[in-house]
Amino acid sequence: xxxxxxxxxxxxxxxxxxxxxxxxxxxxxxxxxxxxxxxxxxxxxxxxxxxxxxxxxxxxxxxxxxxxxxxxxxxxxxxxxxxxxxxxxxxxxxxxxxxxxxxxxxxxxxxxxxxxxxxxxxxxxxxxxxxxxxxxxxxxxxxxxxxxxxxxxxxxxxxxxxxxxxxxxxxxxxxxxxxxxxxxxxxxx
Numbered sequence: 001x002x003x004x005x006x007x008x009x010x011x012x013x014x015x016x017x018x019x020x021x022x023x024x025x026x027x028x029x030x031x032x033x034x035x036x037x038x039x040x041x042x043x044x045x046x047x048x049x050x051x052x053x054x055x056x057x058x059x060x061x062x063x064x065x066x067x068x069x070x071x072x073x074x075x076x077x078x079x080x081x082x083x084x085x086x087x088x089x090x091x092x093x094x095x096x097x098x099x100x101x102x103x104x105x106x107x108x109x110x111x112x113x114x115x116x117x118x119x120x121x122x123x124x125x126x127x128x129x130x131x132x133x134x135x136x137x138x139x140x141x142x143x144x145x146x147x148x149x150x151x152x153x154x155x156x157x158x159x160x161x162x163x164x165x166x167x168x169x170x171x172x173x174x175x176x177x178x179x180x181x182x183x184x185x186x187x188x189x
Contacts, residue, residue, distance in 0.1 A: 016042065047146030054143055059136045064089060066140075068099050069108060069133040072125035079124040081114065087173070108132060 011017040016039050023031035048063055055061040061069075071088050072078055080088075086096040100123055103109045108129035114120035125133070144150055150158070 043147075050143055050146035050148075051140055054139055055136060058139055059132060061132075061136060062099075064091065064095070065099055065103060066133065066136050068096065068103065068123075069125055069129050070137065072109060072123060073130055073133050077124075078130075079122050082111070082121040082123055085123060103129070 007018070007021050011021050016035055019038060020031050020035055023034070051066075052063045055063060055066050059066070067089055068085055071085055072080060082096055082100065083093055086093045089096065100109065100111055100121075104111060106128075107126055109123050109125050111121055111123045114122055140146075147155070
């Protein structure tokens with residue numbers, strides 16, 4: 001782009017295009033790695049804001065509360081180790097404990113000690129938790145999970161495109177590759 005070309009009205013409206021315009025005016029290096037990161041972060045913020053508003057207003061849940069209930073609902077038995085839920089949600093175990101306290105008080109899940117490992121805690125979604133997460137999922141689906149206008153075909157392509165980026169960044173479950181953890185987790189997942 002020429003150094004003296006003006007910023008278009010369309011570029012002024014799009015914060016990523018705005019950054020791209022000025023980057024190209026002032027820097028010689030490729031702006032696209034930064035723009036990709038910025039685009040993903042901005043989309044994440046917009047998407048989570050849409051979902052969090054719906055969850056808070058309609059269900060008195062945070063997004064992390066919902067994701068924890070959904071993780072339990074999707075497991076084979078509705079029960080998982082607290083540590084596995086933390087890994088799945090990409091949050092610290094302390095955060096999951098706080099969420100567990102909150103959801104347990106509402107009767108949406110129950111916790112118990114692991115039958116063979118006193119140090120491990122298991123959480124199980126309740127019938128009420130299943131009802132609430134089903135209703136919340138239906139409401140979020142109507143909002144396209146915060147991605148308005150994303151068709152099922154484009155969503156599939158997006159997931160397929162992002163998968164290798166996630167893997168390369170280290171988003172892999174290494175626990176299931178270790179025999180000692182597999183047998184321990186299989187009783188709780």
